[in-house]
Amino acid sequence: MKRLILVAAVVVCGCNDNFDPASLVAGLRLLQVKADPPDVAPGEAVTMTATFANPGGSVPAITWDACLLPPPPATGQSVNQDCITLEGGDQLVRLGTGGSIATTMPMIGLESVGLPDQTNGFYLPVRLRLEADGKRLTAFYSLRIFLGALTPNSRNMNPTLMGIYKVPAADAGADAQVMLDDTAPLEVHEKEEVPLRALLTPDATETYVIFDGDPRTTPPRTVDETVRVSWYTTAGTFSNEATGVARPDTTLTLDKHLPAPGSTIDIWTISRDERGGGDALHRRLIFR
Amino acid sequence: MRFALHLLPLLASTALVPVAAFGQEAPAARPDVPAARLDQAPKLLRFIEAEAPAALAERKQVDVVLTIDIDAAGKVVKVDVAQSGGQEFDDAAIAAARQFEFAPGESGGKPVPVRITYQYRFFFKAPPPPPPPAATDTPRVESVPVDGRVLRAGDREPLAGLTVIIDDGPLTTTTNAAGRFRVDVPVGAHTIHVVGPEVVKSDFKVTLNPGKSLSTTWYVAARERYTSTVRGQRPVVEAVEQTLSGDELRRIPGTQGDTLKAVQNLPGVARAPFGGGQIIVWGSSPQDTRTYVDGVYIPTLYHFGGLRSTVNSEMVSALQFLPGGYSVEHGRGLGGVIEVETRGPRTDGYHGFVQLDLIDGSLMLEGPITKNLSFAVSARRSWIDVFLPIFTTNDFQLSPVYYDYQAKLRWKATPRDDVDLFIFGSDDVLKLVLKGSSDPTLQAQFDSHTYYHRILARWQHRFANRAVLTLTPSVGYDVPFQFKANFGNTIVAVDAATFEYSLRAAWRQPIWKELRFDAGIDLEGNRRYLSANGPMRGMPREGDSGMGFGGAFVFDQVTLDEITFAPFVALNFTPIKGLLITPQFRLDVFSFRGYQTTPDAFDKSYVLPEPRVSARYQINKWAAVKAAAGAYHQPPDPTVFLKSFGNPAVLPQSGWHYVAGVELQPTPSLHIEAQGFYKDLRGLVVRGERPGDPILVNDSQGRVYGAELLVRQELFKGFFGWVAYTISRSERKDHPDEPWRLFQYDQTHILTIIGSYKFGRGYQVGIRFRYVTGNPYTPITGSTYDVNGDVYIPTQGPIYSGRLGSFNQLDVRFDKQWTFHRWSFSMYLDIQNVYGAANPEGYGYNFDYTQRSAIAGLPFLPVFGVRGDF
Known part of the structure; x- marks a missing residue:
C-alpha cells in the first residue's frame, strides 16, 4: 500500500528519469533462455539455449551452472542469494558452456529448490555468466521441474x-x-x-x-x-x-x-x- | 476638582493562558502543560471599578496588565501584575479585579480553571460642570427602556459580560449570559458604547422618543477568538507533552486547514517522505505510535498519503502529542501517543460551516436540541479523483476517494454528570491501473479499501468530594488494511477485518492537598479476520534486504482473538512546594488466540509489568525541570500471527524511555522547552535469516537518543509561531551478531519554523520553513538478471548506509476573512514549496540498476479553498 502511494506520488509529481528503456539493447545483454522441453523431470535430458546480444562487441563466453544451495525457507525466495557469488564446491554443478547446452536435470529432491511459486511450480536455479570485453553479466534461469502425477497439469x-x-x-x-x-x-x-x-x-x-x-x-x-x-x-x-x-x-x-x-x-x-x-x-x- | 474614571477592560491579544494543571488541588503541578482547548471562555459577569489614584489627573491614561486566575467556579483566585502601571495603579487594579465574578471557562463540556490576561485602563476625564440648582418646577426627564442583545459578528454567539455604557457614563449595565441587557435611558440622542474583553469597542447611536421603548440586536466584532490552551485536570502529568489547539493552527501553511496535520511540525517528529501521513516519533516506526480519539484507538489519523486527517478539525478541541516517556494512561506502543480530543457542540444557537478546496469538501452543523442536549454533525468527501486525471497518463490511472463523518450528542444529565455519544468513521478507496502494455492480460491493477467506524460513549461524573470518574466504552468495525493486486493470472491479496471493542475507565481521587490518587483500566480487544495470498516474503519490513528471486506463493488465514487489558495506578505526590513526583504502575496483559480448533492453534498470554515515574520541579515562576522514565511494551503486528507469513510465537516488543529536560516561560505566551531523550528497544520483530530461523523472530534491538528544543509563541498581538529543532540518532541491530545500522527514517537534524501574523481586517499570512537531514537509503551495488521474470534483481550494499540529500522547503499561506453580521466568508491560498526545491525522496533506477536519478518530492503546489461559517 505504501509503495503504491509512493509510486502514485512519483507519477503525480511528474518525476521523469529519462533513462533509456529496457527495450534498447546497447551493451551486453541476456534476453532469453529457452529450455526444450521447458518442463523437465529429474534425470531427463534438456537443451537450453541463450539469446544474447552485445552490439559492437565480441561474442560472450557463457558458463552454465546449477546451484543446489536451497534458499532459506524463511525468505520465501526461489534462489539462494549466495548462488550469485558462489565460485565452486558441491553446491555448484557445471552444466556446460557456450550459447546452447544439452544436459540432464539433476536427480534432486524438492527440498533443495525452495518452495513452489504461484503456479505451483518447483524450479532448479541455473546460473549463467556471460563475459565479454571485460564485462560480466550474471543471470538466473529457473528450470521448471516436471513432477508428473504430483500435479494435475500436463507438461x-x-x-x-x-x-x-x-x-x-x-x-x-x-x-x-x-x-x-x-x-x-x-x-x-x-x-x-x-x-x-x-x-x-x-x-x-x-x-x-x-x-x-x-x-x-x-x-x-x-x-x-x-x-x-x-x-x-x-x-x-x-x-x-x-x-x-x-x-x-x-x-x-x-x-x-x-x-x-x-x-x-x-x-x-x-x-x-x-x-x-x-x-x-x-x-x-x-x-x- | 473631581476626576472621572473610566475603566476599559481590554483583553490582551493572548487572551487566555493556562493555569495550574490541578488548580487548587495540586499547586505544585506544572503550570504550563496544556491539555485541552477552551470551548467556552470565561465571561465577566460582575465588573468592579477601581479607585482611581490621584496621579491619574496628571498621567491622564494608565494601563495595567493583569493575569487573573479564575477557578472552575468562576471565582478569581489569583491576580498578578504582568505589566505595571505604577504601584498605586497596580494596587487599585488588583483590588478591583479580585472582586470580579466570571462565568467559568469550559473545556470538554466541564468548567475548568483558566488564566486570562486582562488590561486595566485608567483614563482621566474632566468632570462635567456641576448641575444648575434644581428648580422645584423643572419637569422630570422621561426615560424609556432599551432592550438590547449583543452578538458576535460572524457566528452570532451571544456575548456575556460586556459593559454597556450610555454616552460617557455613569449609566452602565452588563450583558447577561444570553448577551442581553436592559437599561432605562433618558429620551433623546445617545451614543451607547459596548466594551469588553472579547470585542472591539463598538459605538451605536440611538435616538429615543418619549413613550417608545427600543429593542435592538447589535453585532460587534470579536477582538480575538479564544484559541489558546488550557490546563485541564488530567489523570496524570505527562513529562513531555505538546498540545495543539486553536483556530490559528488551521492556518499553518502546508496543512490545508487541517489542525491535526500540524502535529507533523512538532519537535521529535521526523518528516514523512513525499509529505505523507506517517508519524515517525523519536526514531520509532510509524506503527509504533498510537492514535486515540477521546481515549479510543483508531487505526489511522490521516487519509491516504496524509492528505487530510480522518477526524474533521472542526470537531477537535485539541490534539495532545506525547512523544515518549508518557504516563500509564497509555501503553501498547513503543513510539509516541497522539490523543485527539473532540469538543462539545455549541449551545448558543445553530452554527456550521461549508468548506471547499481542490482536494475535498466538508460541512458541519451544530446546535442545541434541548436545554441540556446538543448535537454536532460533520462530513467530508474528497474529489481529488476528479482532478487527478489531469496529472496522470493513459498508462497510469489513479483514483483515490475518501470520506469521513462525525456525529456527536452531548447531554448534560445533571450538574455533576456529562454524557457524550460520538459516532465517527473514515473510508478510503484507492484504485490504480498500471497499463504498461496495450494487452489487457499484461496490465496490473491494484485496489485497496480501508475504513474504520466507531461508536463511543463517555460518561463523566464529578463527585462531591472532588473525585472524578470517567468511563468510555466503545465498539467499532475496521478494515485497517486491505489490498488486492492482479498481475495476469497472479493475484496478491491481503484482507483484514476487525471487530473492535474497548473500555477506558479513569478514577481521580484527591486525598489531601499534597496527594492525589489516580487509577484506571485500559482495555482493548478485537476479533480479527486475517487472510493473505501472495509471496511468502509478505509485506515489506523495515530493514529488509530488498527484492529476491521469484518467491514462494502461499495462502493463509486466521481468526485472531486479541485482548489487551491494563489496570494502572498513579500517585501525584507533592512532598515540597513546587516538586511533583508521580510514581506509576501499569500492568499490561496481552492475550492472543488463533487457528482455533486446528493443529496450529495457539493461545498465548503475556503479563508485562510497566513501572514508570515522572518528576517535575517548578524552580520559580518561569522555570521548571523535569524527568521521566518508564517501561513500555507493544504487541506484535497482527499480520505476524499468520503462520505462513510470520510466526505466531513472536513475543511482545519492549522498550524503556528516559527523558529529562527544562521548561521556561519568560512571558505568559512564550514557552521554551528543551529535553534530551533515550530509548532502549528490545525484542523487535525482524526476519529470521539464519538457518532454522522461523520467518520472523524477536532478534532486533534499537536505540534512539537525541535532544529537542521548542520555542513557541502563542497568539500574541496577532502573531503566533514556533521554532522546533531536533537532533537525534536512531539505530537498529537486526541480529545479535550484526553491527548497529541506521533506522529507516533516521533524520539527524529536523528544523521547523512556523510563523503567522494577522494584519487585521481579516488578512493573515503564514510561513513554514523546514530543513531536514535526508533519509538513509540502501545503496545498490549491482544487479542480477532474472530470466523468467525479465527483471533485474538489485544487489544491495549495507542496509541504510547511504543518505539522501537534505530537505528544505518554504510554504506560504494567505487567508482573508470577511465577517458579516450573521456569517463569515474566508478564502485561502496555501502554497507548498514556494521556491520549488527539488528535494530528493529516493532514487529511481534504470532497468539494470546501472544508472540512477533522484526522485524529487512535491513540486510547487498551490491549493485554493473557500469557506463559509455561520
Missing part, C-alpha cells in the same frame, strides 16, 4: 513465435501483414514509424490449474496461460515494450539511437509464459 510447452510481421495500414486488412525475413531485410528510414506484430502459434497458450485462496473453501482455478512478448531493438523506441496474444502490435519509431545509414538494426521478440517456457526470434532491418 508445459514453449510458446512458439511464428514470426515478426510488418503490419500494413489499417485499411489494408490483416492479411496484408508482411513477415520480416532476414534474407530480404526490411529497409527503414529515420523518423519512420514501423508497425510490428509478433504472432504466436495457435497452441502457444495452454490452460493449467493453480491453487490460491483457502484450499478448504476455494477450489483450484483453471486459468489460461498468459504469454508476454518482450520487444528489443538496437535503435529507435517501441510504443509497447511488451505485447500479448490479444494485442500483439507495437510500433517501432526510428527517432533515437540511430545507426549510420546502411547499417543494420537488430530487433528481437522474446516470448515468456508464466511457467518458464519461452521462445525467441531475431530479425534485422536495414537503416537507410
Whole structure:
C-alpha cells in the first residue's frame, strides 16, 4: 500500500528519469533462455539455449551452472542469494558452456529448490555468466521441474513465435501483414514509424490449474496461460515494450539511437509464459 | 476638582493562558502543560471599578496588565501584575479585579480553571460642570427602556459580560449570559458604547422618543477568538507533552486547514517522505505510535498519503502529542501517543460551516436540541479523483476517494454528570491501473479499501468530594488494511477485518492537598479476520534486504482473538512546594488466540509489568525541570500471527524511555522547552535469516537518543509561531551478531519554523520553513538478471548506509476573512514549496540498476479553498 502511494506520488509529481528503456539493447545483454522441453523431470535430458546480444562487441563466453544451495525457507525466495557469488564446491554443478547446452536435470529432491511459486511450480536455479570485453553479466534461469502425477497439469510447452510481421495500414486488412525475413531485410528510414506484430502459434497458450485462496473453501482455478512478448531493438523506441496474444502490435519509431545509414538494426521478440517456457526470434532491418 | 474614571477592560491579544494543571488541588503541578482547548471562555459577569489614584489627573491614561486566575467556579483566585502601571495603579487594579465574578471557562463540556490576561485602563476625564440648582418646577426627564442583545459578528454567539455604557457614563449595565441587557435611558440622542474583553469597542447611536421603548440586536466584532490552551485536570502529568489547539493552527501553511496535520511540525517528529501521513516519533516506526480519539484507538489519523486527517478539525478541541516517556494512561506502543480530543457542540444557537478546496469538501452543523442536549454533525468527501486525471497518463490511472463523518450528542444529565455519544468513521478507496502494455492480460491493477467506524460513549461524573470518574466504552468495525493486486493470472491479496471493542475507565481521587490518587483500566480487544495470498516474503519490513528471486506463493488465514487489558495506578505526590513526583504502575496483559480448533492453534498470554515515574520541579515562576522514565511494551503486528507469513510465537516488543529536560516561560505566551531523550528497544520483530530461523523472530534491538528544543509563541498581538529543532540518532541491530545500522527514517537534524501574523481586517499570512537531514537509503551495488521474470534483481550494499540529500522547503499561506453580521466568508491560498526545491525522496533506477536519478518530492503546489461559517 505504501509503495503504491509512493509510486502514485512519483507519477503525480511528474518525476521523469529519462533513462533509456529496457527495450534498447546497447551493451551486453541476456534476453532469453529457452529450455526444450521447458518442463523437465529429474534425470531427463534438456537443451537450453541463450539469446544474447552485445552490439559492437565480441561474442560472450557463457558458463552454465546449477546451484543446489536451497534458499532459506524463511525468505520465501526461489534462489539462494549466495548462488550469485558462489565460485565452486558441491553446491555448484557445471552444466556446460557456450550459447546452447544439452544436459540432464539433476536427480534432486524438492527440498533443495525452495518452495513452489504461484503456479505451483518447483524450479532448479541455473546460473549463467556471460563475459565479454571485460564485462560480466550474471543471470538466473529457473528450470521448471516436471513432477508428473504430483500435479494435475500436463507438461508445459514453449510458446512458439511464428514470426515478426510488418503490419500494413489499417485499411489494408490483416492479411496484408508482411513477415520480416532476414534474407530480404526490411529497409527503414529515420523518423519512420514501423508497425510490428509478433504472432504466436495457435497452441502457444495452454490452460493449467493453480491453487490460491483457502484450499478448504476455494477450489483450484483453471486459468489460461498468459504469454508476454518482450520487444528489443538496437535503435529507435517501441510504443509497447511488451505485447500479448490479444494485442500483439507495437510500433517501432526510428527517432533515437540511430545507426549510420546502411547499417543494420537488430530487433528481437522474446516470448515468456508464466511457467518458464519461452521462445525467441531475431530479425534485422536495414537503416537507410 | 473631581476626576472621572473610566475603566476599559481590554483583553490582551493572548487572551487566555493556562493555569495550574490541578488548580487548587495540586499547586505544585506544572503550570504550563496544556491539555485541552477552551470551548467556552470565561465571561465577566460582575465588573468592579477601581479607585482611581490621584496621579491619574496628571498621567491622564494608565494601563495595567493583569493575569487573573479564575477557578472552575468562576471565582478569581489569583491576580498578578504582568505589566505595571505604577504601584498605586497596580494596587487599585488588583483590588478591583479580585472582586470580579466570571462565568467559568469550559473545556470538554466541564468548567475548568483558566488564566486570562486582562488590561486595566485608567483614563482621566474632566468632570462635567456641576448641575444648575434644581428648580422645584423643572419637569422630570422621561426615560424609556432599551432592550438590547449583543452578538458576535460572524457566528452570532451571544456575548456575556460586556459593559454597556450610555454616552460617557455613569449609566452602565452588563450583558447577561444570553448577551442581553436592559437599561432605562433618558429620551433623546445617545451614543451607547459596548466594551469588553472579547470585542472591539463598538459605538451605536440611538435616538429615543418619549413613550417608545427600543429593542435592538447589535453585532460587534470579536477582538480575538479564544484559541489558546488550557490546563485541564488530567489523570496524570505527562513529562513531555505538546498540545495543539486553536483556530490559528488551521492556518499553518502546508496543512490545508487541517489542525491535526500540524502535529507533523512538532519537535521529535521526523518528516514523512513525499509529505505523507506517517508519524515517525523519536526514531520509532510509524506503527509504533498510537492514535486515540477521546481515549479510543483508531487505526489511522490521516487519509491516504496524509492528505487530510480522518477526524474533521472542526470537531477537535485539541490534539495532545506525547512523544515518549508518557504516563500509564497509555501503553501498547513503543513510539509516541497522539490523543485527539473532540469538543462539545455549541449551545448558543445553530452554527456550521461549508468548506471547499481542490482536494475535498466538508460541512458541519451544530446546535442545541434541548436545554441540556446538543448535537454536532460533520462530513467530508474528497474529489481529488476528479482532478487527478489531469496529472496522470493513459498508462497510469489513479483514483483515490475518501470520506469521513462525525456525529456527536452531548447531554448534560445533571450538574455533576456529562454524557457524550460520538459516532465517527473514515473510508478510503484507492484504485490504480498500471497499463504498461496495450494487452489487457499484461496490465496490473491494484485496489485497496480501508475504513474504520466507531461508536463511543463517555460518561463523566464529578463527585462531591472532588473525585472524578470517567468511563468510555466503545465498539467499532475496521478494515485497517486491505489490498488486492492482479498481475495476469497472479493475484496478491491481503484482507483484514476487525471487530473492535474497548473500555477506558479513569478514577481521580484527591486525598489531601499534597496527594492525589489516580487509577484506571485500559482495555482493548478485537476479533480479527486475517487472510493473505501472495509471496511468502509478505509485506515489506523495515530493514529488509530488498527484492529476491521469484518467491514462494502461499495462502493463509486466521481468526485472531486479541485482548489487551491494563489496570494502572498513579500517585501525584507533592512532598515540597513546587516538586511533583508521580510514581506509576501499569500492568499490561496481552492475550492472543488463533487457528482455533486446528493443529496450529495457539493461545498465548503475556503479563508485562510497566513501572514508570515522572518528576517535575517548578524552580520559580518561569522555570521548571523535569524527568521521566518508564517501561513500555507493544504487541506484535497482527499480520505476524499468520503462520505462513510470520510466526505466531513472536513475543511482545519492549522498550524503556528516559527523558529529562527544562521548561521556561519568560512571558505568559512564550514557552521554551528543551529535553534530551533515550530509548532502549528490545525484542523487535525482524526476519529470521539464519538457518532454522522461523520467518520472523524477536532478534532486533534499537536505540534512539537525541535532544529537542521548542520555542513557541502563542497568539500574541496577532502573531503566533514556533521554532522546533531536533537532533537525534536512531539505530537498529537486526541480529545479535550484526553491527548497529541506521533506522529507516533516521533524520539527524529536523528544523521547523512556523510563523503567522494577522494584519487585521481579516488578512493573515503564514510561513513554514523546514530543513531536514535526508533519509538513509540502501545503496545498490549491482544487479542480477532474472530470466523468467525479465527483471533485474538489485544487489544491495549495507542496509541504510547511504543518505539522501537534505530537505528544505518554504510554504506560504494567505487567508482573508470577511465577517458579516450573521456569517463569515474566508478564502485561502496555501502554497507548498514556494521556491520549488527539488528535494530528493529516493532514487529511481534504470532497468539494470546501472544508472540512477533522484526522485524529487512535491513540486510547487498551490491549493485554493473557500469557506463559509455561520
